Amino acid sequence: EVQLQQSGAELVxxxxxxKLSCKVSGDTITAYYMHFVKQRPGQGLEWIGRxxxxxxxxxxxxxxxxxxxxTADTSSNTAYLKLSSLTSEDTATYFCTIMGxxxxxxxxxxxxxxx
Amino acid sequence: xxxxxxxxxxVSVTPGESASISCRSSKSLLHSNGITYVYWYLQKPGxxxxxxxxxxxxxxxxxxxxFSGSGSETDFTLxxxxxxAEDVGIYYCGQLLENPYTFGAGTKLELK
Numbered sequence: 001e002v003q004l005q006q007s008g009a010e011l012v013x014x015x016x017x018x019k020l021s022c023k024v025s026g027d028t029i030t031a032y033y034m035h036f037v038k039q040r041p042g043q044g045l046e047w048i049g050r051x052x053x054x055x056x057x058x059x060x061x062x063x064x065x066x067x068x069x070x071t072a073d074t075s076s077n078t079a080y081l082k083l084s085s086l087t088s089e090d091t092a093t094y095f096c097t098i099m100g101x102x103x104x105x106x107x108x109x110x111x112x113x114x115x
Numbered sequence: 116x117x118x119x120x121x122x123x124x125x126v127s128v129t130p131g132e133s134a135s136i137s138c139r140s141s142k143s144l145l146h147s148n149g150i151t152y153v154y155w156y157l158q159k160p161g162x163x164x165x166x167x168x169x170x171x172x173x174x175x176x177x178x179x180x181x182f183s184g185s186g187s188e189t190d191f192t193l194x195x196x197x198x199x200a201e202d203v204g205i206y207y208c209g210q211l212l213e214n215p216y217t218f219g220a221g222t223k224l225e226l227k
Contacts (some may be wrong), residue, residue: 044218
C-alpha cells in the first residue's frame with residue numbers, strides 16, 4: 001500500500017523560506033506525479049503544482065510560480081516543496097498527494113508564519 | 116483557470132435520509148478520450164481529503180456504494196444515500212482535466 005509521510009509542523013519568520021518533505025513508501029516515486037495542495041485555516045483546497053520525479057518536470061499554478069519550488073529525490077523516494085519569501089498569507093496546511101483513480105494523501109503539515 | 120462552483124455551501128441531513136451536492140464547471144470537463152475529469156473528495160474534521168468518486172461516476176476503492184456520482188460535461192452531482200454519522204465533513208468537487216487543477220469551495224454536511 002502506498003503511503004505518504006510528510007515532515008513536521010513549522011513555525012517560521014516572515015521573509016524566510018521553508019522546505020517541506022513528502023516521503024513515499026510502498027512504491028517507487030517515479031511511478032507518479034507528486035502534487036502539493038494548500039489549505040488555509042478554515043478554507044478550501046488550492047492546487048500549488050506537481051512534479052514528475054521521472055524527469056523533474058514541473059507545473060505550477062500561476063499564483064505560486066514565484067512562491068513555490070518543487071523538487072524530488074528518487075534515491076530517497078521523497079518529494080519536496082520549498083516556499084520562499086514567507087508572509088502571513090502562507091500560513092496554512094500543505095498536503096502532498098498522488099491524484100487520480102489511485103489517490104493518496106499525506107497527513108498534511110502546518111506551516112505558521114509569525115514573528 | 117476552470118472555476119468549480121458548488122451548491123449548497125452547507126446541508127443538514129437526518130441520518131438515514133439522502134443528500135445531493137451539485138457542482139458546476141466553467142468549462143466542459145469531457146476530454147476527447149471520453150473521460151470526464153471531475154472528482155469528489157470528502158475531508159473529515161482534522162483529516163486529509165479522501166477520494167470518493169473519480170472520473171465523474173467511478174467509486175473509489177473502499178468507498179461505500181451509498182455514494183454515487185453523475186453528471187454531464189459541466190454539471191455534476193454527488194448523491195449520498197442513507198447518510199450516516201461517518202459522512203460528516205466537507206465535500207469538494209475538483210477538476211483534474213487541466214492545469215491548474217481547481218476545486219469547488221466545499222459543501223459542509225452536518226447531521227440534524
